[in-house]
Amino acid sequence: MRQYKKVLLGVASIVLIIVLAACGNIDDSSSSTSSSGKKTTSVQTTGQVSKSEYAGVIKNGHYLTSKARGLTANRNSNSLNITSFENGLLGVSKSYYSTSNYIFQEGQYLTTAKLTNWLGRKSKSNPTGLNPKDNGKKNSSRNPIYVESIEEQDFMQKNGNSLVLKGITIGIAMNTIDYYQKIKYGATYQQTITSKERVAYGKKVAKLIVERMRKIKKIGKNVPITIAMYKQAANDSLVGGSFYAKTQTTSSNISNWEKMNVENKVFPEISSTSDYASNDNKSFENFQSQIENYFPTISDVTAQAKYVNKKITGEQVTITTQFYSETEIISFTNFIAQVAPKFLPSGVPVNITVNSANGIQAFLSRSSTQRNFKSHVFSSY
Amino acid sequence: MRQYKKVLLGVASIVLIIVLAACGNIDDSSSSTSSSGKKTTSVQTTGQVSKSEYAGVIKNGHYLTSKARGLTANRNSNSLNITSFENGLLGVSKSYYSTSNYIFQEGQYLTTAKLTNWLGRKSKSNPTGLNPKDNGKKNSSRNPIYVESIEEQDFMQKNGNSLVLKGITIGIAMNTIDYYQKIKYGATYQQTITSKERVAYGKKVAKLIVERMRKIKKIGKNVPITIAMYKQAANDSLVGGSFYAKTQTTSSNISNWEKMNVENKVFPEISSTSDYASNDNKSFENFQSQIENYFPTISDVTAQAKYVNKKITGEQVTITTQFYSETEIISFTNFIAQVAPKFLPSGVPVNITVNSANGIQAFLSRSSTQRNFKSHVFSSY
Numbered sequence: 147m148r149q150y151k152k153v154l155l156g157v158a159s160i161v162l163i164i165v166l167a168a169c170g171n172i173d174d175s176s177s178s179t180s181s182s183g184k185k186t187t188s189v190q191t192t193g194q195v196s197k198s199e200y201a202g203v204i205k206n207g208h209y210l211t212s213k214a215r216g217l218t219a220n221r222n223s224n225s226l227n228i229t230s231f232e233n234g235l236l237g238v239s240k241s242y243y244s245t246s247n248y249i250f251q252e253g254q255y256l257t258t259a260k261l262t263n264w265l266g267r268k269s270k271s272n273p274t275g276l277n278p279k280d281n282g283k284k285n286s287s288r289n290p291i292y293v294e295s296i297e298e299q300d301f302m303q304k305n306g307n308s309l310v311l312k313g314i315t316i317g318i319a320m321n322t323i324d325y326y327q328k329i330k331y332g333a334t335y336q337q338t339i340t341s342k343e344r345v346a347y348g349k350k351v352a353k354l355i356v357e358r359m360r361k362i363k364k365i366g367k368n369v370p371i372t373i374a375m376y377k378q379a380a381n382d383s384l385v386g387g388s389f390y391a392k393t394q395t396t397s398s399n400i401s402n403w404e405k406m407n408v409e410n411k412v413f414p415e416i417s418s419t420s421d422y423a424s425n426d427n428k429s430f431e432n433f434q435s436q437i438e439n440y441f442p443t444i445s446d447v448t449a450q451a452k453y454v455n456k457k458i459t460g461e462q463v464t465i466t467t468q469f470y471s472e473t474e475i476i477s478f479t480n481f482i483a484q485v486a487p488k489f490l491p492s493g494v495p496v497n498i499t500v501n502s503a504n505g506i507q508a509f510l511s512r513s514s515t516q517r518n519f520k521s522h523v524f525s526s527y
Numbered sequence: 528m529r530q531y532k533k534v535l536l537g538v539a540s541i542v543l544i545i546v547l548a549a550c551g552n553i554d555d556s557s558s559s560t561s562s563s564g565k566k567t568t569s570v571q572t573t574g575q576v577s578k579s580e581y582a583g584v585i586k587n588g589h590y591l592t593s594k595a596r597g598l599t600a601n602r603n604s605n606s607l608n609i610t611s612f613e614n615g616l617l618g619v620s621k622s623y624y625s626t627s628n629y630i631f632q633e634g635q636y637l638t639t640a641k642l643t644n645w646l647g648r649k650s651k652s653n654p655t656g657l658n659p660k661d662n663g664k665k666n667s668s669r670n671p672i673y674v675e676s677i678e679e680q681d682f683m684q685k686n687g688n689s690l691v692l693k694g695i696t697i698g699i700a701m702n703t704i705d706y707y708q709k710i711k712y713g714a715t716y717q718q719t720i721t722s723k724e725r726v727a728y729g730k731k732v733a734k735l736i737v738e739r740m741r742k743i744k745k746i747g748k749n750v751p752i753t754i755a756m757y758k759q760a761a762n763d764s765l766v767g768g769s770f771y772a773k774t775q776t777t778s779s780n781i782s783n784w785e786k787m788n789v790e791n792k793v794f795p796e797i798s799s800t801s802d803y804a805s806n807d808n809k810s811f812e813n814f815q816s817q818i819e820n821y822f823p824t825i826s827d828v829t830a831q832a833k834y835v836n837k838k839i840t841g842e843q844v845t846i847t848t849q850f851y852s853e854t855e856i857i858s859f860t861n862f863i864a865q866v867a868p869k870f871l872p873s874g875v876p877v878n879i880t881v882n883s884a885n886g887i888q889a890f891l892s893r894s895s896t897q898r899n900f901k902s903h904v905f906s907s908y
Binding site for chain 2: 192193195199202209211212225226228229230232233236250252299385386410440441450451452460462471472473474476477478480481483484497499501504505506509511521522524525526527
């Protein structure tokens with residue numbers, strides 16, 4: 147039987163000691179005063195630092211961490227999937243729950259114990275398993291593990307002294323390839339899951355999850371539940387997977403799904419197929435050839451580009467170089483800042499990191515509304 | 528005999544292929560047109576990206592790297608010294624050669640061969656060695672290696688089609704502790720060099736270097752030569768060394784030295800001696816206790832603080848945490864942005880990096896004139 151492990155580290159639900167009251171921006175409106183006159187702070191929020199980010203929940207003076215974060219069915223998945231899944235899910239949530247009206251709370255209703263069972267195969271000992279029964283096969287006729295990871299995000303509003311649950315987002319990460327061993331510690335085999343299978347199985351799972359969540363008393367029958375379906379990238383991918391469907395329900399049913407046309411690309415593209423990303427890829431290749439030759443030993447210039455409805459929405463460029471002197475890094479960064487606006491996409495956020503074996507050397511970024519890049523060269527005294 | 532090695536990598540003087548003409552900001556005024564009508568670009572500059580940074584030199588279309596970069600007498604020195612030395616030297620240069628009037632050129636007059644000899648001990652086979660003869664002793668009565676590293680920076684101005692040398696800065700890094708082996712590959716012993724010895728020996732060496740540079744024809748008799756004396760930090764130091772004296776000469780003599788009162792501190796201080804940094808250290812410790820408790824597994828919150836004339840001029844904070852989810856890192860970064868202005872010094876630049884085993888997670892910075900921190904959470908698609 148597979149072992150269900152926390153990925154990276156899931157020391158999630160530990161309660162922390164922190165005196166947040168010392169911080170001015172912390173919203174302390176929910177403090178209550180007991181009859182003895184002693185102030186007993188119950189629920190606070192972290193306050194909103196920027197309009198595009200949620201305030202978070204502070205409970206009893208500690209950041210309220212998730213009840214079950216980072217659980218995955220397979221333990222050897224691509225870590226880019228985890229980042230991409232978590233980050234993308236927050237983006238989906240923002241399209242339903244505005245950052246100005248809702249407070250973000252790490253998932254509190256699906257516990258590690260519950261999710262560990264859900265991500266398992268259905269069996270006599272695990273009746274709530276969302277993955278299919280083991281049919282005993284060890285080849286492509288086996289039942290694959292479809293559901294890789296489930297993540298919960300809660301959205302709250304204030305009501306007097308307490309926070310009230312006003313919405314939930316559930317992300318469901320589906321495998322496109324299931325990696326398995328025929329014998330324990332043996333070679334890894336791949337079982338491809340077709341798009342049709344994945345979408346169909348995902349819909350079934352989403353329905354089951356909504357039904358189960360409606361039975362959780364504290365969630366109730368009518369709180370909006372948003373479901374976002376994510377397809378995992380292959381383990382050797384240089385970019386994470388992407389969300390492919392979403393829906394929201396205020397009942398136990400899911401009436402219709404909205405397709406999400408999100409694709410992540412890696413530049414330079416290995417095979418230059420001509421599609422909607424071709425021009426961006428060509429521009430990137432021009433950028434790459436300018437940058438690669440500045441120093442003799444730059445090993446790698448790559449980018450991740452994100453497309454929504456076949457339009458680019460952002461680019462993350464990674465330049466890996468060997469260690470150079472401070473003056474060379476400063477000069478190189480200035481050079482990048484000059485070249486980048488000519489070749490990298492405008493009107494969307496672009497981040498560039500310059501890394502070496504010693505870690506990050508420099509960072510440049512441009513928001514969607516800026517023309518010029520802001521840069522920072524990391525240094526020390 | 529010691530081996531003189533290039534530190535990290537000194538692939539310095541390789542000529543690179545880059546078509547800088549494609550870049551708008553590149554100043555192409557120095558192109559010359561030969562009689563055949565073919566354009567032969569000789570010298571260009573990278574252009575100035577910000578007022579506080581120099582433009583650099585592009586020669587024959589390539590970034591002109593140093594003739595001898597990163598040479599050190601000992602190969603096991605603290606890499607923080609290298610960063611601190613190079614970065615600090617540029618700061619000293621800026622106080623003599625303004626970024627608006629001068630163009631920065633990586634050192635072109637002191638070659639690797641020459642400097643390798645200079646950093647060696649004086650001997651029959653190495654008459655130009657700046658370190659003392661080996662007296663054969665293997666204890667504290669031995670002649671230590673005083674001079675650890677020498678770095679050259681050139682400052683140019685345009686004259687028609689060419690760049691003319693208008694100033695040179697020479698940084699001389701002096702050991703405060705000389706690390707040596709009694710037998711090859713044996714245990715490392717330490718020989719402490721007193722402040723008095725170091726300063727006296729440094730003055731002698733500086734004089735010799737100026738005399739030798741005046742004999743280099745291309746430098747000439749009157750070009751200003753700035754000398755900056757640096758004392759290395761110990762190998763186990765968490766912060767680099769500092770500059771302690773500087774001078775400028777337009778002849779072969781050095782008439783007087785100007786003391787530089789620069790000290791780098793590490794917070795939290797291990798022994799809480801009460802000196803000019805005590806208050807900053809206390810504030811930092813308050814910051815640290817706020818931050819450390821936000822997540823259960825934050826292992827380390829430290830800072831480097833730089834003092835000039837006992838006044839703080841900047842702080843670099845490093846927070847090392849384990850990997851957390853995107854939402855936790857966003858929330859943590861927001862929290863830092865709220866706490867930092869209350870505890871970290873104002874009116875000076877402050878940088879904060881949040882690192883994990885997976886590399887940098889977030890970066891916050893505030894310039895000397897800002898009240899609020901700008902933040903960036905590193906992510907991927």
